[in-house]
Amino acid sequence: MPKATEATVIASISNNSSESKHARSIALWAMLSMEWPEPIQRVQCIAESGIQCLPSRYIRPDDEKPIGHRVVEEEIPIIDLSGLCDERRRKTMEEISSACRVWGFFHVINHGISPEHLVAGSEVSREFFRLPLEEKQKHANDPVTYVGYGSRIGVQKGATLDWGDYYFHHFLPLSIREEHRWPSKPEDYRTRMKEYCEGTLELCKTLLSVFSENLGLPQDYIKESFGNDEDIGICVRINYYPVCPQPELTYGLSPHSDPGGITVLLQNDVVGLQVRKGNYWVPVRPVSNALTINLGDQIEILTNGIYKSVEHSCVVNKEKERMSIVVFCNPNGEKEVGPIKKLINASSPPRYGQMTFNEYRKFIRTTGTKGKSYVNSTKQFR
Ligand SMILES: O=C(O)CCC(=O)C(=O)O
Numbered sequence: 001m002p003k004a005t006e007a008t009v010i011a012s013i014s015n016n017s018s019e020s021k022h023a024r025s026i027a028l029w030a031m032l033s034m035e036w037p038e039p040i041q042r043v044q045c046i047a048e049s050g051i052q053c054l055p056s057r058y059i060r061p062d063d064e065k066p067i068g069h070r071v072v073e074e075e076i077p078i079i080d081l082s083g084l085c086d087e088r089r090r091k092t093m094e095e096i097s098s099a100c101r102v103w104g105f106f107h108v109i110n111h112g113i114s115p116e117h118l119v120a121g122s123e124v125s126r127e128f129f130r131l132p133l134e135e136k137q138k139h140a141n142d143p144v145t146y147v148g149y150g151s152r153i154g155v156q157k158g159a160t161l162d163w164g165d166y167y168f169h170h171f172l173p174l175s176i177r178e179e180h181r182w183p184s185k186p187e188d189y190r191t192r193m194k195e196y197c198e199g200t201l202e203l204c205k206t207l208l209s210v211f212s213e214n215l216g217l218p219q220d221y222i223k224e225s226f227g228n229d230e231d232i233g234i235c236v237r238i239n240y241y242p243v244c245p246q247p248e249l250t251y252g253l254s255p256h257s258d259p260g261g262i263t264v265l266l267q268n269d270v271v272g273l274q275v276r277k278g279n280y281w282v283p284v285r286p287v288s289n290a291l292t293i294n295l296g297d298q299i300e301i302l303t304n305g306i307y308k309s310v311e312h313s314c315v316v317n318k319e320k321e322r323m324s325i326v327v328f329c330n331p332n333g334e335k336e337v338g339p340i341k342k343l344i345n346a347s348s349p350p351r352y353g354q355m356t357f358n359e360y361r362k363f364i365r366t367t368g369t370k371g372k373s374y375v376n377s378t379k380q381f382r
C-alpha cells in the first residue's frame, strides 16, 4: 500500500476526480494504521499543573482564534416532543422541519429520557474523569479504533491540538460494543450508560421517522438507510474540557461538522458550544432537562443537501470546567450512503457521491476537525 503523507491527504480532499477519491481512500487507510504521531499528554494533567500560559501546541494561528468569531446572542429552537403524541403533532412536525432547514441544531424537551437517567449518565461520566490518571490510562485509546480515553482527534504530526480529553466507545451494533473497553470505574458506569444509550436510541428513531415523514418518505425510510434495529450505529463520546489559562487562544473542540447522522448532546451548565449561522456564531445555552440535537454529514448526504450538517465548536473558559456527553446515531459502518433516490430528480440531481460510513469517518480520524471541508469535498459538481 502506498505510503500516505499529510500532504497527499490534504491535497486529495480538495480535488474531486475519481482517481483522487481512490487516492484519498488509500491515503486515509495508510495513515490510520499509524500510531499517534506524538506522545499523548492529558489536557486535564496540564491544566491541573497550574500553568499560567498555554503551551504552544494548543495555540491556534491568528486567523483561527475564537476571538475572531462574531458571536450573536440568538436562541436555537426549543421543541416540545410531547406534541408528537397529541393534537399538536402537525405543528410539532413543522417545528422540527423548520429547525432542520434553518438551524440544523435544536433543543428537545419531553424527549422520553427521564431527568434521573440524564443525571445518572452525567454523574458516571464526571466520575470517570475524577479517577487517578493511572486508572484512566488503562483505557488509553489508539488512532485506529479511537475506542477509549483520548486527547486528540487526527494523526497529523505537529497539528494544533484542542483543549480537551474524551472517552469514546460504541453501544451499537452489538458486534462492536466491546463492553470490556468501556470505563470499568465507576462501577455503575456500564449500567448507567446502557440505560442512557437505550433512551437516546429511541429518541433518534423517533427523530429519523419524523425527518422521513417531513421529507415525504415512508416513515422508516431514513432509519433503514442507517441499518435495521440490530445494526444501526450508536456511539458515545464524553468530552471533558478543563479550565484553561488563556481561553482566547484555543478551542475545547475546534470547528467541525459531525461526520455521522444525528448527534444527541447533554451538556453540563457551563456555556461553551457555539453553532455557526452564516458568518456568525450563536452560543448554545444549556436548557434544563433538555437534550440538544444536531444534524451530521450523513443526513446532509442522504437528503441531498435539503438538510445540512452544521459547523460547531466549543470554547473553554478560565474558571469552570465543562463536560458534555454526546451520543452519535450513525449509519452502520458497512452501509453505502448516498442521496436518497426519491429525493433526486431532474431539477435536483445527486449532489454527493456514495461511500460507506466507515470510509467516510476515516477523514476526521486522520486529519482532525476541519470545518465542513470533507462533506464539501464529496460534493459532485454538475
Ligand atoms: O461539547 C460539546 O458541546 C460539543 C461536542 C461535539 O461537538 C462533539 O463531540 O462532536
Ligand SMILES: [Fe+2]
Pocket (backbone or CB within 6 Å): 256, 257, 258, 312
Ligand atoms: Fe460535534
